[in-house]
Amino acid sequence: MSPLPLDLAHIRTAPKALLHDHLDGGLRPATVLELAHQAGYRGLPADDADSLALWFAEAAGSGSLVRYLETFEHTVAVMQTPEGLARVARECAEDLAADSVVYAEVRFAPEQHLEAGLSLDEVVHHTLLGFEEGVAAARELGRELRVGCLLTAMRHAARSREIAELAVRFRDRGVVGFDIAGAEAGHPPSRHLDAFEYMRTSNAHFTIHAGEAFGLPSIHEAIAFCGADRLGHGVRITDDIAVASDGVATLGRLANYVRDKRIPLELCPSSNVQTGAVESLEKHPFDLLARERFRVTVNTDNRLMSATSMSEEMLKLVTTFGYGWSDLERFTINAMKSAFIPFPDRLRLIDEVVKPGYAVLIG
Numbered sequence: 550m551s552p553l554p555l556d557l558a559h560i561r562t563a564p565k566a567l568l569h570d571h572l573d574g575g576l577r578p579a580t581v582l583e584l585a586h587q588a589g590y591r592g593l594p595a596d597d598a599d600s601l602a603l604w605f606a607e608a609a610g611s612g613s614l615v616r617y618l619e620t621f622e623h624t625v626a627v628m629q630t631p632e633g634l635a636r637v638a639r640e641c642a643e644d645l646a647a648d649s650v651v652y653a654e655v656r657f658a659p660e661q662h663l664e665a666g667l668s669l670d671e672v673v674h675h676t677l678l679g680f681e682e683g684v685a686a687a688r689e690l691g692r693e694l695r696v697g698c699l700l701t702a703m704r705h706a707a708r709s710r711e712i713a714e715l716a717v718r719f720r721d722r723g724v725v726g727f728d729i730a731g732a733e734a735g736h737p738p739s740r741h742l743d744a745f746e747y748m749r750t751s752n753a754h755f756t757i758h759a760g761e762a763f764g765l766p767s768i769h770e771a772i773a774f775c776g777a778d779r780l781g782h783g784v785r786i787t788d789d790i791a792v793a794s795d796g797v798a799t800l801g802r803l804a805n806y807v808r809d810k811r812i813p814l815e816l817c818p819s820s821n822v823q824t825g826a827v828e829s830l831e832k833h834p835f836d837l838l839a840r841e842r843f844r845v846t847v848n849t850d851n852r853l854m855s856a857t858s859m860s861e862e863m864l865k866l867v868t869t870f871g872y873g874w875s876d877l878e879r880f881t882i883n884a885m886k887s888a889f890i891p892f893p894d895r896l897r898l899i900d901e902v903v904k905p906g907y908a909v910l911i912g
């Protein structure tokens with residue numbers, strides 16, 4: 550048998566694993582409008598779904614992470630009530646399942662959702678209920694998705710220890726880890742050491758946004774001082790890789806360490822271009838890192854701001870770097886190996902879902 554065509558329609562049928570997706574960066578434009586209407590929020594920059602979608606993609610694509618992050622003001626504003634949170638989480642699960650994502654870790658920062666008087670625990674509770682509803686609705690349509698939630702603390706704020714405790718408190722109810730996000734420059738991860746120490750002493754997992762808007766020192770701190778299991782983005786690890794004119798790459802100590810320890814890189818191609826972390830998709834180091842056998846994974850970061858999906862991110866990589874089905878399978882297995890769920894569960898998804906799915910496509 551010959552391989553099936555590597556186009557968007559077929560990629561949409563391939564089993565996919567997603568480790569880096571922000572709940573507040575993945576709303577349906579129409580839902581933003583409806584929730585804003587219900588909440589009496591008048592700050593939206595557009596009043597129909599198409600214009601709003603366009604506004605997010607353009608405003609987020611300025612080349613600056615700080616400007617990119619400003620767009621979240623509008624999504625966070627409509628995610629302040631039990632109904633708003635649950636709806637966004639439910640639709641997130643439905644949308645991922647419809648794209649044949651079979652495993653997803655979706656993150657958000659509970660501390661940003663307290664404006665209407667909910668407690669941190671209530672915020673997480675209603676969000677998890679939404680995910681459960683979305684997973685159940687997808688199952689009715691014959692699609693199996695497992696969702697794990699990551700709780701993010703904002704790196705410019707001072708609530709990380711509290712959020713780490715929240716993550717551990719909900720670890721048996723759908724939260725699988727912890728993260729820090731927000732503007733990177735000027736906010737080193739080592740400011741949050743007590744949160745990471747709490748996670749480590751609780752035998753719990755965490756990832757850190759590092760090496761996106763800021764380079765090697767941020768990655769070094771995340772790994773050496775904080776003990777991150779994975780790197781959110783981590784693209785700037787290429788600052789520690791020299792590529793000679795004949796294409797031979799020489800790795801520095803930090804890059805070698807990341808590769809040797811198989812530290813997963815949660816790469817988000819479209820987002821990186823929008824925030825200016827890389828100049829263009831063609832110049833994205835995804836391919837260099839994949840060729841050098843880093844543990845690379847493909848992620849969406851923010852589906853609304855990047856007007857993208859897991860399938861579209863994969864298609865972009867296929868078009869830009871010429872990948873085939875077995876490459877996409879490898880990236881998917883990399884992600885499953887790096888998931889924050891128990892080892893037997895990861896193996897089961899790899900052996901029973903991912904490999905059989907790609908076997909059909911590879912032909």
Ligand SMILES: O=c1[nH]cnc2c1ncn2[C@@H]1O[C@H](CO)[C@@H](O)[C@H]1O
Nearest residue numbers: 571618621656657658701730731758
């Ligand atoms: O690529 C990113 N880099 C850093 N922070 C981000 C990125 N995408 C989203 N957020 C931040 O994470 C918060 C919780 O989901 C979002 O509100 C946004 O401020």
Ligand SMILES: [Zn+2]
Nearest residue numbers: 571730781850
């Ligand atoms: Zn992110």
